[in-house]
Ligand code: SF4
Protein backbone atom coordinates (compact mmCIF):
# COMPACT_ATOMS: atom_id res chain seq x y z
CA UNK A 423 0.00 0.00 0.00
CA UNK A 424 1.62 3.18 -1.20
CA UNK A 425 0.52 5.98 1.11
CA UNK A 426 0.88 9.57 -0.09
CA UNK A 427 -0.70 12.12 2.19
CA UNK A 428 -0.91 15.86 1.66
CA UNK A 429 2.59 16.64 3.00
CA UNK A 430 4.51 18.31 0.18
CA UNK A 431 7.44 20.13 1.73
CA UNK A 432 11.09 19.25 1.80
CA UNK A 433 14.15 20.44 3.66
CA UNK A 434 16.09 20.26 0.37
CA UNK A 435 15.29 22.28 -2.72
CA UNK A 436 16.52 20.27 -5.70
CA UNK A 437 15.97 22.32 -8.84
CA UNK A 438 15.02 19.17 -10.76
CA UNK A 439 12.30 18.24 -8.29
CA UNK A 440 8.79 18.76 -9.70
CA UNK A 441 7.26 19.02 -6.24
CA UNK A 442 8.21 19.65 -2.62
CA UNK A 443 8.48 23.41 -3.10
CA UNK A 444 5.68 24.04 -0.64
CA UNK A 445 6.08 25.24 2.93
CA UNK A 446 3.31 23.89 5.13
CA UNK A 447 1.52 26.16 7.49
CA UNK A 448 0.75 24.90 11.00
CA UNK A 449 -2.77 24.15 9.85
CA UNK A 450 -1.49 22.14 6.88
CA UNK A 451 0.82 20.16 9.13
CA UNK A 452 -2.10 19.46 11.43
CA UNK A 453 -4.16 18.25 8.47
CA UNK A 454 -1.37 15.96 7.29
CA UNK A 455 -0.99 14.62 10.83
CA UNK A 456 -4.72 13.96 11.08
CA UNK A 457 -4.73 12.13 7.74
CA UNK A 458 -1.77 10.03 8.84
CA UNK A 459 -3.34 9.19 12.18
CA UNK A 460 -6.58 8.17 10.49
CA UNK A 461 -4.64 5.94 8.13
CA UNK A 462 -2.69 4.41 11.01
CA UNK A 463 -5.95 3.69 12.80
CA UNK A 464 -7.15 1.87 9.72
CA UNK A 465 -3.86 -0.04 9.43
CA UNK A 466 -4.04 -1.14 13.07
CA UNK A 467 -7.47 -2.60 12.53
CA UNK A 468 -6.92 -4.14 9.10
CA UNK A 469 -7.51 -7.88 9.51
CA UNK A 470 -5.10 -9.12 6.84
CA UNK A 471 -1.42 -8.87 5.98
CA UNK A 472 -0.25 -5.42 5.04
CA UNK A 473 2.85 -3.62 3.82
CA UNK A 474 2.95 0.17 3.84
CA UNK A 475 5.22 2.37 1.75
CA UNK A 476 5.30 6.11 2.43
CA UNK A 477 5.92 7.89 -0.87
CA UNK A 478 5.44 11.55 0.03
CA UNK A 479 5.36 14.50 -2.31
CA UNK A 480 8.30 15.82 -0.32
CA UNK A 481 10.44 14.71 2.61
CA UNK A 482 8.43 13.06 5.38
CA UNK A 483 11.10 11.38 7.47
CA UNK A 484 12.20 14.71 8.95
CA UNK A 485 8.75 14.86 10.57
CA UNK A 486 8.67 12.97 13.87
CA UNK A 487 5.13 11.76 13.13
CA UNK A 488 6.36 9.70 10.19
CA UNK A 489 9.22 8.27 12.24
CA UNK A 490 6.72 7.25 14.92
CA UNK A 491 4.40 5.81 12.26
CA UNK A 492 7.17 3.61 10.89
CA UNK A 493 8.11 2.46 14.37
CA UNK A 494 4.56 1.55 15.21
CA UNK A 495 3.82 -0.16 11.92
CA UNK A 496 6.90 -2.37 12.13
CA UNK A 497 5.66 -3.69 15.46
CA UNK A 498 2.17 -4.59 14.27
CA UNK A 499 2.08 -8.38 13.84
CA UNK A 500 0.12 -8.24 10.58
CA UNK A 501 2.44 -5.68 8.98
CA UNK A 502 5.14 -7.33 6.90
CA UNK A 503 7.02 -4.18 5.93
CA UNK A 504 6.89 -0.45 6.60
CA UNK A 505 9.03 1.52 4.17
CA UNK A 506 9.68 5.10 3.13
CA UNK A 507 11.27 7.12 0.37
CA UNK A 508 13.64 9.65 1.87
CA UNK A 509 16.64 11.87 1.28
CA UNK A 510 18.05 10.36 4.50
CA UNK A 511 18.78 13.75 6.02
CA UNK A 512 16.85 13.06 9.22
CA UNK A 513 18.47 11.65 12.31
CA UNK A 514 17.95 7.92 12.52
CA UNK A 515 17.49 7.55 16.26
CA UNK A 516 13.95 6.39 15.61
CA UNK A 517 15.28 3.17 14.07
CA UNK A 518 15.95 2.05 17.65
CA UNK A 519 12.19 2.14 18.19
CA UNK A 520 11.45 0.01 15.11
CA UNK A 521 11.50 -3.68 14.47
CA UNK A 522 14.36 -3.12 12.03
CA UNK A 523 13.72 -6.44 10.33
CA UNK A 524 10.47 -4.99 8.97
CA UNK A 525 11.74 -1.51 8.10
CA UNK A 526 12.54 -0.53 4.51
CA UNK A 527 14.31 2.62 3.31
CA UNK A 528 14.62 3.95 -0.24
CA UNK A 529 17.32 6.58 0.14
CA UNK A 530 18.18 9.12 -2.50
CA UNK A 531 21.54 10.86 -2.32
CA UNK A 532 21.40 14.45 -3.50
CA UNK A 533 25.06 15.56 -3.77
CA UNK A 534 24.10 19.22 -4.09
CA UNK A 535 22.38 19.21 -0.72
CA UNK A 536 24.56 17.06 1.49
CA UNK A 537 28.04 15.63 1.59
CA UNK A 538 28.91 12.10 0.67
CA UNK A 539 30.36 11.54 4.14
CA UNK A 540 27.18 12.70 5.81
CA UNK A 541 24.97 10.58 3.58
CA UNK A 542 27.13 7.50 4.07
CA UNK A 543 27.15 8.00 7.83
CA UNK A 544 23.36 7.65 7.74
CA UNK A 545 23.65 4.58 5.52
CA UNK A 546 26.06 3.08 8.02
CA UNK A 547 23.33 3.22 10.66
CA UNK A 548 21.00 1.28 8.37
CA UNK A 549 23.70 -1.30 7.76
CA UNK A 550 24.44 -1.69 11.47
CA UNK A 551 20.76 -2.06 12.30
CA UNK A 552 20.11 -4.61 9.58
CA UNK A 553 17.56 -2.46 7.76
CA UNK A 554 16.66 -3.40 4.18
CA UNK A 555 17.45 -0.42 2.00
CA UNK A 556 18.65 0.82 -1.35
CA UNK A 557 20.48 3.99 -2.27
CA UNK A 558 20.83 5.92 -5.48
CA UNK A 559 21.01 9.22 -7.26
CA UNK A 560 19.02 11.04 -9.88
CA UNK A 561 20.74 10.04 -13.10
CA UNK A 562 22.33 13.28 -14.20
CA UNK A 563 25.77 12.75 -15.70
CA UNK A 564 27.11 15.35 -13.25
CA UNK A 565 26.29 12.92 -10.42
CA UNK A 566 28.01 9.91 -12.00
CA UNK A 567 31.25 10.35 -10.06
CA UNK A 568 29.33 10.52 -6.80
CA UNK A 569 27.37 7.43 -7.79
CA UNK A 570 30.63 5.57 -8.40
CA UNK A 571 31.92 6.75 -5.05
CA UNK A 572 28.95 5.54 -3.01
CA UNK A 573 28.99 2.26 -4.94
CA UNK A 574 32.62 1.80 -3.99
CA UNK A 575 31.95 2.68 -0.37
CA UNK A 576 29.15 0.18 0.18
CA UNK A 577 29.08 -3.61 0.49
CA UNK A 578 28.31 -5.45 -2.73
CA UNK A 579 24.94 -6.71 -1.47
CA UNK A 580 23.59 -3.15 -1.29
CA UNK A 581 21.74 -2.29 -4.48
CA UNK A 582 22.79 1.12 -5.78
CA UNK A 583 20.59 2.59 -8.49
CA UNK A 584 20.46 5.55 -10.81
CA UNK A 585 17.09 7.07 -11.57
CA UNK A 586 17.04 7.88 -15.26
CA UNK A 587 16.10 11.38 -16.34
CA UNK A 588 14.39 10.27 -19.52
CA UNK A 589 14.41 13.68 -21.12
CA UNK A 590 18.22 13.52 -21.25
CA UNK A 591 18.16 10.71 -23.78
CA UNK A 592 21.65 9.51 -22.75
CA UNK A 593 24.31 8.67 -25.26
CA UNK A 594 25.95 5.26 -25.21
CA UNK A 595 28.81 6.39 -23.00
CA UNK A 596 26.50 7.88 -20.40
CA UNK A 597 24.29 4.80 -20.41
CA UNK A 598 27.26 2.52 -19.98
CA UNK A 599 28.49 4.64 -17.10
CA UNK A 600 25.25 4.26 -15.19
CA UNK A 601 24.81 0.61 -16.14
CA UNK A 602 28.20 -0.19 -14.66
CA UNK A 603 26.80 0.69 -11.27
CA UNK A 604 23.12 -0.12 -11.76
CA UNK A 605 22.59 -3.27 -13.79
CA UNK A 606 18.87 -2.53 -13.89
CA UNK A 607 19.35 0.94 -15.38
CA UNK A 608 18.14 -0.25 -18.83
CA UNK A 609 14.75 -0.96 -17.27
CA UNK A 610 14.66 2.52 -15.80
CA UNK A 611 15.64 4.31 -18.97
CA UNK A 612 12.70 2.75 -20.79
CA UNK A 613 9.05 3.75 -20.82
CA UNK A 614 7.41 0.36 -20.80
CA UNK A 615 4.39 -0.41 -22.94
CA UNK A 616 1.79 -1.15 -20.32
CA UNK A 617 -1.66 -0.71 -21.87
CA UNK A 618 -3.66 -3.87 -21.29
CA UNK A 619 -0.76 -5.60 -19.58
CA UNK A 620 -1.13 -7.38 -16.27
CA UNK A 621 0.08 -5.36 -13.29
CA UNK A 622 -0.30 -5.83 -9.56
CA UNK A 623 -1.59 -2.25 -9.37
CA UNK A 624 -5.20 -2.16 -8.24
CA UNK A 625 -5.07 -5.70 -6.95
CA UNK A 626 -2.28 -6.45 -4.49
CA UNK A 627 -0.61 -3.03 -4.76
CA UNK A 628 -2.57 0.20 -4.40
CA UNK A 629 -2.04 3.90 -3.94
CA UNK A 630 -3.84 5.63 -1.05
CA UNK A 631 -4.05 9.36 -0.46
CA UNK A 632 -4.68 11.35 2.70
CA UNK A 633 -8.44 11.12 2.30
CA UNK A 634 -8.24 7.35 1.94
CA UNK A 635 -9.02 7.43 -1.78
CA UNK A 636 -7.59 4.38 -3.50
CA UNK A 637 -6.08 4.39 -6.97
CA UNK A 638 -4.56 1.64 -9.05
CA UNK A 639 -1.20 3.36 -8.72
CA UNK A 640 0.25 6.84 -8.46
CA UNK A 641 -0.06 7.35 -12.22
CA UNK A 642 -3.70 6.58 -12.94
CA UNK A 643 -5.97 9.23 -11.48
CA UNK A 644 -9.23 7.25 -11.42
CA UNK A 645 -10.37 6.51 -7.88
CA UNK A 646 -11.36 2.86 -7.44
CA UNK A 647 -12.46 2.97 -3.81
CA UNK A 648 -11.75 4.35 -0.37
CA UNK A 649 -10.02 2.47 2.42
CA UNK A 650 -12.42 3.92 4.96
CA UNK A 651 -15.43 2.41 3.22
CA UNK A 652 -16.41 -0.94 4.70
CA UNK A 653 -16.52 -2.64 1.30
CA UNK A 654 -13.27 -1.19 -0.01
CA UNK A 655 -11.55 -4.56 -0.50
CA UNK A 656 -14.17 -5.50 -3.10
CA UNK A 657 -12.51 -3.03 -5.46
CA UNK A 658 -9.25 -4.95 -5.41
CA UNK A 659 -9.00 -7.32 -8.33
CA UNK A 660 -6.68 -8.10 -11.21
CA UNK A 661 -7.03 -5.40 -13.83
CA UNK A 662 -5.06 -4.64 -16.96
CA UNK A 663 -3.18 -1.36 -17.01
CA UNK A 664 -5.15 1.50 -18.56
CA UNK A 665 -2.11 3.69 -19.27
CA UNK A 666 -0.13 3.55 -22.51
CA UNK A 667 3.27 3.61 -20.83
CA UNK A 668 4.74 3.07 -17.42
CA UNK A 669 8.11 4.68 -16.95
CA UNK A 670 8.62 5.04 -13.23
CA UNK A 671 10.28 2.31 -11.18
CA UNK A 672 7.65 2.54 -8.47
CA UNK A 673 5.07 1.48 -11.06
CA UNK A 674 6.67 -0.77 -13.68
CA UNK A 675 8.26 -2.93 -10.99
CA UNK A 676 4.75 -4.37 -10.62
CA UNK A 677 4.24 -5.08 -14.33
CA UNK A 678 4.08 -8.85 -14.47
CA UNK A 679 5.78 -9.46 -17.80
CA UNK A 680 8.94 -7.65 -16.71
CA UNK A 681 9.52 -10.23 -14.00
CA UNK A 682 10.99 -7.66 -11.63
CA UNK A 683 8.92 -8.73 -8.64
CA UNK A 684 11.13 -11.80 -8.43
CA UNK A 685 14.30 -9.72 -8.77
CA UNK A 686 13.32 -7.44 -5.88
CA UNK A 687 11.54 -10.03 -3.75
CA UNK A 688 10.86 -8.89 -0.20
CA UNK A 689 12.76 -5.66 -0.91
CA UNK A 690 10.40 -4.52 -3.63
CA UNK A 691 9.00 -1.50 -1.79
CA UNK A 692 12.36 -0.02 -0.83
CA UNK A 693 13.85 -0.94 -4.26
CA UNK A 694 16.34 -3.29 -2.63
CA UNK A 695 17.06 -5.64 -5.53
CA UNK A 696 18.37 -9.04 -4.56
CA UNK A 697 21.25 -8.92 -6.99
CA UNK A 698 24.95 -8.77 -6.36
CA UNK A 699 27.06 -5.96 -7.73
CA UNK A 700 28.91 -8.51 -9.86
CA UNK A 701 25.75 -9.13 -11.90
CA UNK A 702 25.79 -7.03 -15.05
CA UNK A 703 22.77 -6.50 -17.25
CA UNK A 704 23.66 -7.28 -20.86
CA UNK A 705 21.77 -4.82 -23.03
CA UNK A 706 23.12 -6.32 -26.24
CA UNK A 707 21.70 -9.74 -25.41
CA UNK A 708 18.68 -8.71 -23.44
CA UNK A 709 16.42 -5.70 -23.40
CA UNK A 710 13.96 -4.02 -21.11
CA UNK A 711 10.75 -5.97 -21.22
CA UNK A 712 12.58 -9.28 -21.37
CA UNK A 713 14.05 -10.56 -18.17
CA UNK A 714 17.50 -11.95 -18.59
CA UNK A 715 17.73 -15.49 -17.23
CA UNK A 716 20.84 -14.28 -15.44
CA UNK A 717 18.77 -11.85 -13.41
CA UNK A 718 17.51 -14.58 -11.13
CA UNK A 719 20.49 -16.86 -11.41
CA UNK A 720 22.62 -14.13 -9.93
CA UNK A 721 20.16 -13.23 -7.21
CA UNK A 722 21.77 -13.32 -3.80
CA UNK A 723 18.63 -14.87 -2.28
S1 SF4 B 1 15.11 15.74 -1.69
FE1 SF4 B 1 13.57 14.75 -2.99
S2 SF4 B 1 11.60 15.70 -2.42
FE2 SF4 B 1 13.25 17.01 -1.64
S3 SF4 B 1 13.55 18.58 -3.22
FE3 SF4 B 1 15.03 16.91 -3.61
S4 SF4 B 1 13.99 15.52 -5.07
FE4 SF4 B 1 12.40 16.87 -4.16
Ligand code: SF4
Pocket residue numbers: 616621622623638639640641642662663664665667668669672673674676677
Ligand atom coordinates in the same frame (compact mmCIF):
# COMPACT_ATOMS: atom_id res chain seq x y z
S1 SF4 C 1 1.78 -0.60 -15.29
FE1 SF4 C 1 2.28 1.33 -14.24
S2 SF4 C 1 0.68 2.77 -14.88
FE2 SF4 C 1 -0.08 0.69 -15.31
S3 SF4 C 1 -1.25 0.07 -13.50
FE3 SF4 C 1 0.86 -0.70 -13.22
S4 SF4 C 1 1.89 0.91 -12.06
FE4 SF4 C 1 0.03 1.84 -12.93
